[in-house]
Amino acid sequence: MSGQGDVIDGRFELLERLGSGGMGTVWRARDTVLHREVAIKEVRPAGPELTAEQSRVLRERVLREARALARLNHPHVVTIHQIVDIPTSPHPWLVMELLPGRTLQDLLEEGTLTPREAARIGRELLSALRVAHAAGILHRDIKPANVLLRERSPQDAGGAPSVVLTDFGIASLSGSTQLTATGDLIGSPEYIAPERIRGTGEGPAGDLWSLGLVLYVAVEGVSPLRRATSLATLAAVLDEPVPSPVRSGPLAPVLGALLVRDPALRPDADRLDAMLAAVENGITWQPTATSERPADSVGPPPAVAAGPPPAEPRTRTRTRTRTPVIVAAAAVALALVAGGALVLALRGGGDTGGHGRQADKGGESPGPTTPPASSPKAPPASGTWIAQLFSEPVGSGEAARDRRLAAVRKDVPEASYVRSDAYASLRPGFWVIYAPGPFADGRAALRFCAERGRADGDACIGRYLSSSGGDSGLLCKPPVSAPVGRCTRA
Template structure:
C-alpha cells in the first residue's frame, strides 16, 4: 500500500496517538533517513473552519508562533522540533519532532507507582522544561503522565505543548468538550482564569502525586464530579511519598500565589 507523504519528504507510518489538538504519527524522513514523529495539528472542534474562520486563522497563527518558540528552546527535557510544515492559511501545520521510543510516564505507571526519589528526579526534569517554556511566554496547560515521554536512557521529555495555542477563557470548545485533562487541571483554570504559570505547577504536583501514590486523589466517576472535587475537596495527604509529601501538598494548594516559586520548588 502506498504511504501518504507530507511535504514531499515525510512518509507516514503507524499512528502513535492523539489528543485534543491533533494526531501523532511515526514517519520516515526520506531526506535524512531517520524516523521522526509527525504531529498533525487539528482544532478540537472539527467545524471551527466553517463556523468561525477568524478563530481558525488565529489558532493556526498561534500554533505556528508557539512551535517556532519551542523550536528555539533546544532544551534536553522539551521534545525537539526539527521542522514545521506550513501549507498555508487554508491548512493546519504539521510539526516534525524527535521520535521518543521509551513510552510515556503513563505506560511506566501502569506497571506500578514510582519510589519518591525517582519521582522527584523526574519532577525536576519536567520542572526545568516548564521553566524554559515559561521564560519564552509559553504555558503547557496539559501536564499529565501521557505527555511525559521517556527516552531509552530513562530521561524524561515533555511534549504536546499544542494545547497552549488555545486560550479560550472557559477552557471549553464550541462543542462543549474540554481542552485539557480535568483531573490534572488547576482549579483556577477550571474557573476560567488563565495566564498564570503556577497553574502548570499544580498539574506537575498532581502528576507526581499519582506517580508515587498509584492513584488519583480527586478522580471521580464522571468528568463533572471530578471537576467538582478539584474545585472543592481537600487533597488527602499522600501515604507513600515520604519526604516528597510536603512538596506535593505545597503544590496542590488552591491559591496559585501560595504555591512555591519554581526556584524554591527545584
C-alpha cells in the same frame, strides 16, 4: 484522511501510526531528504468537520505550539524541526524529533514509583518548566501522557530514562492572543490548576500545581479528584478536600507545599528544586523556621536531614510485559487517571499530616457524621508537648473534623482537637487532633502512642505547641526506641 505510505510535502513518508487523540494523529515518518526518521503530528481534531473560523483558530494554535517549542533549547523539552503548512491542506503538520521509548503514562500502568524516583522525574520536568517560564511560556497541560521517557545514551547505559516534556499545543505565550472564546477551557480537567478554572489569573504556579498532581499519581497510583464527568472533576478540583497521600513518604511534604489552592502559597521554582533534591538524595525535606519566608525571598530554604530514610520498596506490582514502542515526540494521548494530594503538613515538620491512618483504616471517613459529644474548651497553653494523631484542613469543614476525631477516639478516647492558628509553631489552617498528655517531652508522647498501637509516623508524632515560630522544628517521630527529630526543647 492520511494513511501509511502517503508522502507529506513531497518529503515525509508516513511509516507507522503511533497514536491518536482528540487533537490528531502522530506518525513515525521517514525524511526522504535527510534520510532520517522523525515524528510527524497531523493536527486533525476528532469530531465533526470544522468551520472556516474553527480551522483558522486550530491552525493558529498549531503555529503557536511550533513557535513555543522553537524558542526552547533544553534536554527535557522536545525538539521541533519544522512546520508543514500546505495551503491546499486543511490541517498543518508538525515535524519533531523521534524519541524511542514510551510515556510516563505507559510506565505508570505497570505500577507506581518510589518517592525518590518521582523526585528525580519531578526535577527534570521542573528544569524544563523553568526554561519555558523564563521564555514567557506556560505549558497548561502537564500530565503523564505528555511526558516522554528518553533512554540514556550507551555511555550512560543502566541509568534511568530521562524525561522530555512535549505537547505545547495549548501553551500560553506572553503577548499572544487568546485562542478560545470566553468560557472555553482547554486541558485535562483533573490536572488543571484551580485558578485557571476560576479565571482569576494564570502564571507559572499553575504549571507547578499540575506537576504536583503528576508526582502524586506517580507514587500513590490513585486519582482522588477525578470524577465521572468533566464538570464533576472541575468541581472537585475547586472545592473538595484532597486526601493525604499514604505512600509518598519523604515526598509528602513537597506535595503538600505544591497542592494548595492559593497559587501565592506554592513554592517558587528555586525552592521546589531544593525540596525535590532533598528527597532525591534520601533526605526528608522539612520546612524550618527560616524557610517560611515571603515568596520574593532569595534562595532556596535549607533542607533538614531527619535521619536515615527507610528503604524504599519497589511498588510496581503489575508484571505484564510491554514491548517498548517508538513514541512520537508530540504524542496525543488520552488523559491518565490523575489526582492531587493535599498533604496536611504542619510548619516545621516533615510529617504528612495524615497521622491517624490506623484509626480510619486506609483513609475513608469512618464513624458518625454528627459531632462528638465533647470538644476543647480552651487550647493547651504555649510550651506544651502533645501527641499529634491527625490533622484536617479547616477548609474541609467541621463535619469532616468531627468524623476524624470520632475515628481516632476509638483507640485514644481522650483525643481532642485544636486549631493550628492558635500557635506560631504550627502551620495555620488545620484542625490538629491530639492527645493532651501532659507529656514531659516528645519521647513521652511517642511512648503514649505506642502503648495504644500507634507506633509509626503516620499514626503519631510528638509536637511542641508554642507562641514562637522558632519552635516549629520541635518534632519527634517514631520509632520509640530511637526517635527522629527534636524531641526536647533543650
